[in-house]
Amino acid sequence: MTEREGTSHSDTERVGEAAAQAENRDIDQRVAPPAEPPEQSSEEGSIGREAQLFQGSGLGRRRRRGGRGRGEPTVVPDAEFRSYYGRPVLKAPVWEWKIAAYLFAGGLAAGSSVVAAGADLTGRPALRRAGWLGSFAALLASLYFLVSDLGRPERFHHMLRVLKPTSPMSVGTWILSVFGPGVGAAAVRELVPRRWRRTWPARLLDRLARPLGLSAAVTAPGVASYTAVLLSHTAVPGWNEVRDELPFVFAGSAAASGGGFGMLCAPVEEAAPARVFAAVGAAGELLAAKRMEQRMGLIGEVYRHGKVHRLRRASEVLTLAGLAGTVLVAGRSRSGAAASGLALLAGSALQRFGVFEAGMESTKDPRYVVVPQRERLAAREARAAVAPPDPG
């Protein structure tokens, strides 16, 4: 974003200039009265420098950002924000891109399994086959992403020591443990070579595949939506503050990717339910994401700038295009269906990476922690002043 870089440039020039004139500035500073009014702090002049230091973080570049962003008013005057040398209050998540990839793969596994189970029940063999194989591959990928992101991957099974309702990761582990075997059984059955079909294990698998597959499909909604709680159940402002809308964004994204995958891999005649599922999912994701953006407070800054903004804008465009393609051409043209499916898959993936990145960004600036908490405190004090708590 050129705008932002432009600002930082001028800002750091200020630093550079200051470096050259450190001596002079020292003298300037002494003219500064100690109790400089906070408004002075954002001024470029060296008079306000000392005041800025104790009122603000000294991170002029970030602080001025509040006034930008499509011209909406600043939530709180920047000067009220103070910090310890601009150091972040929170720890940035230790998770890497693999967790964002997991969010996508898990959603795809859930969405595809629903498509596959439905196809199984309604006699659509190609869609069923594509769905189970896609779901299984996505599930294996998500397990890889999850385990390899651990600090001690060889201890991954320690997750299975306990079931903790207060830990979404624990709940999710158990949801996946219920989901996984069904998907595995159904997918392996699709892979049994023709000449083994008549052996007794294959026939047993044949018998079990449908109920097991259905059990997976019943768990799939949990797999699709729990990841939103996984992110929101943290102190990370970029994830915690969107907790009301994120489950709908993620569930929609999972449905769009699952349906899109069916459209990509199955013939047009069989893929009608995949198209409906994808379209409903994509529309739901787009609406929920819009609502999420509208309801964001200060954290909207993170979502509206830089890499997060680019990722999510690209996701929105791809999902919209995929949705239009699904409704208009995917029912008639095989290549149109494939292209729409691909667009939906890419849109879903970028949505996950965008939201993931927003959380990372939001922990790096103390502003996103301190300012909303200050507002909360001020609101509470105002309420207490109006209605003194009854002594009960």
Next chain:
Amino acid sequence: MTGNRISGPLHDVAGEAGHDDHPPRVGFFTDTSVCIGCKACEVACKEWNAVPEDGLDMLGMSYDNTGSLGANSWRHVAFIEQPRSTGRQDPGFLGLPTGPTGTSIMAEAVGPRLRDSERGGSELGTGPLDAPKAESEHPVQELGMPAFARPGDATGAEGRTDFRWLMASDVCKHCTHAGCLDVCPTGALFRTEFGTVVVQQDICNGCGYCVSGCPYGVIDRRPHDGRAQKCTLCYDRLHGGLEPACAKACPTDSIQFGELDELRERADRRLAQLHELGVGEARLYGRDPDDGVGGDGAFFLLLDEPEVYGLPPDPVVPTRDAPSMWRRAGAAAAAFALAGVGAFVSAAIGARR
């Protein structure tokens, strides 16, 4: 007392966690008004707990070269220079050539580096702060060698400022409702019989969830080790009837260890005393069992707003909103399931026509 299991005041934390016959809850009261910034606590902690060295670097943040709490810093002494005095205290600078502090220069030098460093400065103290990557875009000044002129020599008396130095030894808060403990999926983090929060190193698999669950930014994963690390409130020493190493080493009793109830009373008395002495800005932080984490096991007396020390002003345990989050997720899951069933039903209807 039951209830308030996920947020709100909770008196018997250890009992709630399943310890039937347990000692009283213990904690720290850190009175920062008497801290002299000697860092004996940091050293004692490292020595006793064999916490590895995490970089011997000048961070450019006053005398703070630790940076922040983290996997390899379980006590962290913050230094803040301010152009004012504390209460009616005479800083003793009258007539002396003092000028404003150099903190503004420090903040300007540190700021860009922090943002460009790994994890936005979360690993501060575990390595040097490198010069920002795009040198041309973020030219950062070096602080250079100290000058020989006395600060303030060049100006007249009218330009001189008051001065005070805030120092505070930060530590894990051993929250009543600990975000780290709540989200740990392996049970590695647990509530001890003393009401403290400890990681079991043989269980932790380094999933890193606790790092994002802590509203204070305390716990972190140790690089190369892969497991989460933080203050244990010297669990081993407590078993031996000893006070934690930091409190033992603190020469001014800024760090006071004891039973939490008693510490709270002591803190209230100290606060009243300071207010009487004219230090109106003194306040307790983490003392209140009604706050967002149900009160801290390790709480503080501060002389300025918490954020000035790098502490969140109103931390809330994420678990407080867990019921509503799961309700929303349940609604989203229902919508997802409905869309799936609806897709096949509508396709069947469409095919029949």
